[in-house]
Amino acid sequence: MTETKVDSDPEFPVVGAGPDSATVSPATPGAAGVADLPDGIDLVHESGLELKSRSQWAYARRRFFRHRLAMVSLVVLAIILLAGVFANLITPYSFAAQDFAHSGQAPTFKAHHFFGTDVLGRDYFSRVVYGIRTSEKVALIVTLVLMRFTDLILTLPGLAVLLTAAAFIGTGNPIRVAFILALLFWTGLARIVRGSFLSLREKEYVEAAKAAGSGDLRIMFRHMLPNAVGPIVVNATLIVGIAILTEAALSFLGFGIQPPNPSLGKLINDGQDVASSMWWLVTFPGLTIVLIVLCINFIGDGLRDALDPTQRRTRA
Numbered sequence: 001m002t003e004t005k006v007d008s009d010p011e012f013p014v015v016g017a018g019p020d021s022a023t024v025s026p027a028t029p030g031a032a033g034v035a036d037l038p039d040g041i042d043l044v045h046e047s048g049l050e051l052k053s054r055s056q057w058a059y060a061r062r063r064f065f066r067h068r069l070a071m072v073s074l075v076v077l078a079i080i081l082l083a084g085v086f087a088n089l090i091t092p093y094s095f096a097a098q099d100f101a102h103s104g105q106a107p108t109f110k111a112h113h114f115f116g117t118d119v120l121g122r123d124y125f126s127r128v129v130y131g132i133r134t135s136e137k138v139a140l141i142v143t144l145v146l147m148r149f150t151d152l153i154l155t156l157p158g159l160a161v162l163l164t165a166a167a168f169i170g171t172g173n174p175i176r177v178a179f180i181l182a183l184l185f186w187t188g189l190a191r192i193v194r195g196s197f198l199s200l201r202e203k204e205y206v207e208a209a210k211a212a213g214s215g216d217l218r219i220m221f222r223h224m225l226p227n228a229v230g231p232i233v234v235n236a237t238l239i240v241g242i243a244i245l246t247e248a249a250l251s252f253l254g255f256g257i258q259p260p261n262p263s264l265g266k267l268i269n270d271g272q273d274v275a276s277s278m279w280w281l282v283t284f285p286g287l288t289i290v291l292i293v294l295c296i297n298f299i300g301d302g303l304r305d306a307l308d309p310t311q312r313r314t315r316a
Contacts, residue, residue: 063306069302071302083129084135085136096122097123099123104117135263135292141175142243196227229307230304241293244292245289
């Protein structure tokens with residue numbers, strides 16, 4: 001008899017290989033035993049079927065792919081991020097190139113000024129795309145930087161820390177601004193990681209692993225980390241969005257990225273004085289920030305549903 005591999009996902013019942021066999025649940029029969037099974041229903045091994053187990057990561061991946069908002073956001077965010085990475089290839093002009101003959105031009109496909117130009121004739125589409133690259137650098141460094149002394153830093157006011165660090169370290173460079181923001185943002189993520197591991201170490205399966213002779217490293221990476229990675233990944237994605245918003249706010253206030261480096265917040269600041277007559281100078285950078293943060297939040301929402309082992313249904 002030819003064997004057929006069938007997933008052990010409870011959402012997909014096992015179907016018998018023969019024409020007379022009926023749907024078979026992968027669950028083990030109850031106390032009544034095999035004799036109480038209806039006619040035409042066989043056990044899995046008697047039907048020539050083979051169950052194929054799935055790992056926790058496989059279930060998480062399937063749940064994430066079923067989250068429609070998360071998948072759409074992932075595609076949109078990937079396009080935006082790739083635009084920032086390859087800004088020098090897709091932008092029609094340099095972000096600093098000035099053309100006074102076309103200053104203050106509204107958005108048009110003529111001469112490839114898709115987002116219009118500012119008062120100095122600089123192409124705003126090019127400046128927005130390069131501003132995305134700046135936000136990428138800041139968000140990536142902030143997400144990767146973690147330190148110790150969490151409780152001490154949490155007692156300090158956030159704005160005072162940012163302004164003091166900006167005064168001593170200096171601003172204008174994306175890497176410097178990223179480290180300034182990292183001084184503030186790592187504390188929340190560090191506390192979440194610590195709290196998750198402190199909670200998981202008291203679980204029964206951890207005690208069972210210790211009783212079986214597993215070492216500390218194996219318990220941490222094999223048993224505890226897969227159950228803690230959900231909150232870690234979700235909060236890491238949220239930190240990316242918060243970092244982008246904070247960097248834009250600092251640049252808008254003049255404490256962040258400085259010219260000639262373009263920044264989305266700085267672009268909004270530059271266009272606010274003429275926003276009534278040149279609306280595109282504020283609209284397109286602002287919409288870009290909103291779109292990036294929304295995509296990141298939707299992706300974080302999808303990751304939360306996918307990595308939660310108790311979640312069995314996709315909400316969106």
